[in-house]
Amino acid sequence: MLLESLGFDTPVIHFLDATASKVAGDATLKRTFLELADAWVAGSIPDAPPGTESEITALIAVAGYPKMLAAHRARELPDSISVATARDLQRWITRPESAGGKWEFRHLRWLGSHVHHMLLEIGRLQFIALPFGSPYRVFHAKSSIQKTMVFAEAGLECSRDGWLEKSVDGFITSYVSTPEELRGHAVDPTSGQISRETVSLSASDYDLCLSRESIALHVHIPSGQPLALSDCADSFRRAGNIYRRHFPELDWRAFGSTSWLLDRELWQCLPPNSNIQSFGNLFFPLATPGNNSDQLMERVLEGTPDWRTLTPKTSLQKAVLKHLHEGHRFRTTSGFILRTSESESALNAQLRH
Numbered sequence: 001m002l003l004e005s006l007g008f009d010t011p012v013i014h015f016l017d018a019t020a021s022k023v024a025g026d027a028t029l030k031r032t033f034l035e036l037a038d039a040w041v042a043g044s045i046p047d048a049p050p051g052t053e054s055e056i057t058a059l060i061a062v063a064g065y066p067k068m069l070a071a072h073r074a075r076e077l078p079d080s081i082s083v084a085t086a087r088d089l090q091r092w093i094t095r096p097e098s099a100g101g102k103w104e105f106r107h108l109r110w111l112g113s114h115v116h117h118m119l120l121e122i123g124r125l126q127f128i129a130l131p132f133g134s135p136y137r138v139f140h141a142k143s144s145i146q147k148t149m150v151f152a153e154a155g156l157e158c159s160r161d162g163w164l165e166k167s168v169d170g171f172i173t174s175y176v177s178t179p180e181e182l183r184g185h186a187v188d189p190t191s192g193q194i195s196r197e198t199v200s201l202s203a204s205d206y207d208l209c210l211s212r213e214s215i216a217l218h219v220h221i222p223s224g225q226p227l228a229l230s231d232c233a234d235s236f237r238r239a240g241n242i243y244r245r246h247f248p249e250l251d252w253r254a255f256g257s258t259s260w261l262l263d264r265e266l267w268q269c270l271p272p273n274s275n276i277q278s279f280g281n282l283f284f285p286l287a288t289p290g291n292n293s294d295q296l297m298e299r300v301l302e303g304t305p306d307w308r309t310l311t312p313k314t315s316l317q318k319a320v321l322k323h324l325h326e327g328h329r330f331r332t333t334s335g336f337i338l339r340t341s342e343s344e345s346a347l348n349a350q351l352r353h
């Protein structure tokens with residue numbers, strides 16, 4: 001009934017109904033389910049015993065839905081957002097072998113964002129309000145041509161070309177902030193790399209607007225539709241309005257994201273004006289701790305253990321493999337869009353195109 005009212009697809013409802021009947025008819029499975037569902041609703045991410053995992057974890061996720069929907073109602077969020085958010089579960093329940101295969105769901109941790117941390121799907125994108133978390137300090141110039149200036153925090157180990165990784169010929173960042181001076185390693189706005197040299201600025205010319213602890217609206221990009229720029233701009237605009245109206249106490253400072261989609265290296269493999277590049281261009285890029293290509297391997301190269309053995313099926317796979325064979329590297333990249341009147345007008349301008 002609940003899933004029908006949320007517009008779940010009939011085959012998924014049948015799968016969950018069948019699982020619920022199976023659990024109800026097996027005393028041991030029922031006890032296990034009730035224990036795990038209690039822990040889930042109380043806020044933890046329980047591990048299902050081996051063997052029962054994909055059978056009951058989707059049902060456990062749904063057991064958290066009344067709590068999630070009550071939290072949405074308490075914030076007076078529009079029903080359309082609750083429905084879209086709840087339906088994300090369907091993207092993660094899979095049934096391989098063109099509908100004849102076994103139902104699988106192994107993403108309870110991800111659904112924890114929805115049930116426990118108020119992730120919201122607003123139009124094309126999903127948002128979750130959390131500390132920004134990246135080791136940078138972002139300044140906005142009071143009046144200057146270079147409006148945004150980003151310094152790395154002190155003590156970060158960087159490679160010689162400014163990525164966040166250890167290397168024998170790398171460097172460690174320093175950062176000094178006094179009432180007169182800001183001095184540190186600036187971030188290149190075209191790539192996210194951290195400069196080896198330090199730069200000094202007059203502190204009175206800049207306002208600190210974002211740091212690791214600031215609240216940001218972290219952006220997630222669901223699969224299933226093209227990443228059209230106009231849809232994204234609309235989603236950012238609507239999210240801004242929703243958080244302003246329904247979470248007025250949240251002093252959020254920026255939209256943030258960490259994704260393979262923000263990697264400037266990837267752009268060399270994409271057609272001009274691709275959706276991915278246009279989306280990535282909205283963000284100021286930042287080198288990411290960890291600095292690896294795991295996400296790209298999973299999302300583009302099908303999680304293959306060895307890319308050298310993969311036969312490419314799509315133009316992007318072909319271009320990415322060629323780039324790897326040429327010795328280039330990909331890196332998951334973080335980024336932000338500041339919450340300023342200028343960024344809002346830039347997003348509105350995207351909507352007018």
Ligand SMILES: CC(C)(COP(=O)(O)OP(=O)(O)OC[C@H]1O[C@@H](n2cnc3c(N)ncnc32)[C@H](O)[C@@H]1OP(=O)(O)O)[C@@H](O)C(=O)NCCC(=O)NCCS
Pocket residue numbers: 220221222223224225226227228258259260261270271274275276277295299300301314315316317
């Ligand atoms: C994000 C996403 C919607 C972008 O798709 P899009 O709007 O088609 O992107 P673009 O138009 O920029 O794509 C350019 C080219 O790359 C291809 N492409 C895009 N994403 C691809 C992917 N994940 N795997 C393989 N090829 C991909 C497109 O088909 C297109 O190829 P073409 O020129 O031969 O038609 C898509 O990659 C996706 O669904 N990814 C899964 C979700 C995800 O990765 N989220 C982010 C997690 S951090």
